[in-house]
Amino acid sequence: MTGGCGSCALQLHQRASGPLAPLAADRAAVTLEGVVRGEPACTGGAGCRPRVVVAADAVVGRGGRGEVAARVLATGPVEYLAHGARVRLVGRLAPADPGDDVAAVLRLVAPPAVVRPPAGVDAAVGRVRGALLAATDAMPPDLRGLVPGAAIGDTSRIPPDLDRAMRDVSLTHITAVSGSHFAVLATAVAALGSALALPRLARALLTAVATAGFVLLVHPQPSVVRAAVMGAVAVAGVVAGRPARSVPALGAAVTGLLVLDPWLARSYGFVLSVAATAAIALLAPVLAARLQVVLPRWLALAVAVPAAAQAACGPVIVLLEPAVSPYAVLANLLAAPALFPATVLGVAGALLAPWLPGVAAPLLDGGAAACWWIATVARVTADLPGARVPWPGGAGGASLLALATAAGLALALRRRRRPLA
Numbered sequence: 332m333t334g335g336c337g338s339c340a341l342q343l344h345q346r347a348s349g350p351l352a353p354l355a356a357d358r359a360a361v362t363l364e365g366v367v368r369g370e371p372a373c374t375g376g377a378g379c380r381p382r383v384v385v386a387a388d389a390v391v392g393r394g395g396r397g398e399v400a401a402r403v404l405a406t407g408p409v410e411y412l413a414h415g416a417r418v419r420l421v422g423r424l425a426p427a428d429p430g431d432d433v434a435a436v437l438r439l440v441a442p443p444a445v446v447r448p449p450a451g452v453d454a455a456v457g458r459v460r461g462a463l464l465a466a467t468d469a470m471p472p473d474l475r476g477l478v479p480g481a482a483i484g485d486t487s488r489i490p491p492d493l494d495r496a497m498r499d500v501s502l503t504h505i506t507a508v509s510g511s512h513f514a515v516l517a518t519a520v521a522a523l524g525s526a527l528a529l530p531r532l533a534r535a536l537l538t539a540v541a542t543a544g545f546v547l548l549v550h551p552q553p554s555v556v557r558a559a560v561m562g563a564v565a566v567a568g569v570v571a572g573r574p575a576r577s578v579p580a581l582g583a584a585v586t587g588l589l590v591l592d593p594w595l596a597r598s599y600g601f602v603l604s605v606a607a608t609a610a611i612a613l614l615a616p617v618l619a620a621r622l623q624v625v626l627p628r629w630l631a632l633a634v635a636v637p638a639a640a641q642a643a644c645g646p647v648i649v650l651l652e653p654a655v656s657p658y659a660v661l662a663n664l665l666a667a668p669a670l671f672p673a674t675v676l677g678v679a680g681a682l683l684a685p686w687l688p689g690v691a692a693p694l695l696d697g698g699a700a701a702c703w704w705i706a707t708v709a710r711v712t713a714d715l716p717g718a719r720v721p722w723p724g725g726a727g728g729a730s731l732l733a734l735a736t737a738a739g740l741a742l743a744l745r746r747r748r749r750p751l752a
Contacts, residue, residue: 350397351390355424355435361392363403363420363437364446369550370485371410381410384433385418392424402432407439414550415453419444432594456547460485462684463677466695477702478695480506481670482677484549493706496713498652501641501659502666505673505705508549509604510558515674516545545678557595557604560584577612581605599651603644610643611636614740621744637663642736646729653724655732662712666705673701 354361365387373381387403389396404427405420412418422439449457460483467478476489486494486506497503504511520541524534546559585605588595595601615635622631637660645655656662676698683691712718722728 349399349401350392350395351387351399351401351403351424351434354390354392355426357393358423358425359392360423360440361390361421361437363387363391363405363422364389365403365418365420367412367414367416367418368402369552370414370487371412372487373410380406381408382406383409383412385420385437387434399434401434403435403437404431404433405437405439405443408442409439412443412445413449413453413457415449415457416445417447419446430594430597432592432597452547456550458685459548459681462688462691463681463695464488466680466684466688466691467699470699473706474699474702477506477706478673478677478699479681481673481702481705482681482698484508484512484552484555493709496709499654499656499713499719500662500709501644501648501656502662502705502709504603504607505666505670507600508552508555508558509600510608511670512549512674513542513545513558515671516541516678518671519675548678548681552600557584557588557601558608560588577608581608581612599647603647606643606647607640610639614639614642617744633664633667634660637667642740645736646733649722649724649729649732650726653722653728655720655722656718657720658712658715658718662708665708665712669701669704669708671701673698673705676701 363385365385367383368386369384371381371383383405385403385405387399387401390399405422407422420437420439420443421441422437425436425438427433427435448454460479463479463483464485467475469475470478472490473493476486476493479485479487480489484506489497489506494503497505517538520538521534524537529537542559546555549555551559588601615632615638618635618639619628619632622634626634641656641659641663649655676694680691680695680698683694723731
């Protein structure tokens with residue numbers, strides 16, 4: 332806690348000490364330079380303003396020029412900006428909301444100027460992502476959006492009605508790259524290492540390289556970084572000959588990340604990712620053991636994992652959207668077998684698409700078949716009666732759902748007394 336507070340204080344001081352804070356407070360017209368960090372997004376439905384985060388390093392305003400080191404949220408005609416491009420932006424600054432992970436908001440008054448296109452790793456990643464989008468462009472609308480979403484977390488082309496269906500039955504984690512994708516990747520790499528008869532150290536290094544490459548491919552969003560750091564802790568344990576258990580690895584990852592970036596604590600994606608991982612590690616085995624009384628072991632574990640994740644994440648999701656999903660566990664259980672081929676084939680196809688499109692095409696077709704099943708599950712379960720039940724919002728609604736969930740778990744996990752002889 333001391334490290335996190337100290338890091339937060341230091342970063343807040345850094346923000347306030349530069350020229351950006353007073354210019355934002357005065358809502359000054361400025362010219363800002365920096366590097367695009369992230370993919371442009373547009374949230375809020377029709378009429379929303381595209382936005383993207385820029386790592387600013389210089390600002391000109393009120394007759395002076397100064398160096399800065401802060402993230403700024405730029406809104407306006409930014410939809411064509413590429414991750415890693417150096418840009419010059421002209422607009423009017425405004426203060427960010429308290430607790431935001433950006434230092435200021437810049438509303439553009441003119442189209443941005445690209446000073447330098449992406450180079451090096453950013454250019455290579457951009458080429459791979461662009462080739463994947465091009466290779467899937469002729470697919471039906473659901474697959475055109477879902478294949479890149481399941482592979483690299485690009486949700487820009489998912490149809491609004493499919494997005495709504497996935498939200499209604501809690502399947503959005505399939506396109507929000509986090510722990511499940513890294514688990515799939517680690518499993519695939521482990522299988523490859525075993526097939527090649529690689530020693531333990533080589534397998535660990537291969538997993539670390541694959542994890543780092545995947546982070547670069549999908550861009551380091553909060554849930555991605557959390558999952559990647561946790562994987563790195565586990566790899567370190569393997570190298571040392573002491574395989575890390577998931578809970579200590581998660582604790583080390585969360586502590587380290589919050590020290591480096593305290594604003595992650597306010598990220599819903601980060602909180603949901605941590606809550607789901609902790610529930611799968613701590614609650615799922617207990618649920619599975621109880622379910623084995625009436626279900627085969629494999630089916631009990633398959634049901635316990637999404638049930639535990641939903642139990643932990645439900646109260647947080649209610650803060651975002653005041654509704655509950657009665658069919659969430661069923662939808663996740665049905666969609667789970669398709670996640671592995673959708674991710675592995677999608678990533679493999681994306682990596683090959685820029686250079687070997689003929690080889691990439693059948694891989695992406697296989698990923699599309701898996702994504703078809705995911706889309707079908709989402710649409711069918713979302714159309715069932717009562718798929719989305721309204722729930723009180725805010726802290727009160729979250730607390731109510733947490734209490735109801737705890738009561739249900741206590742009832743389900745209670746030990747039955749043996750009858751007296």
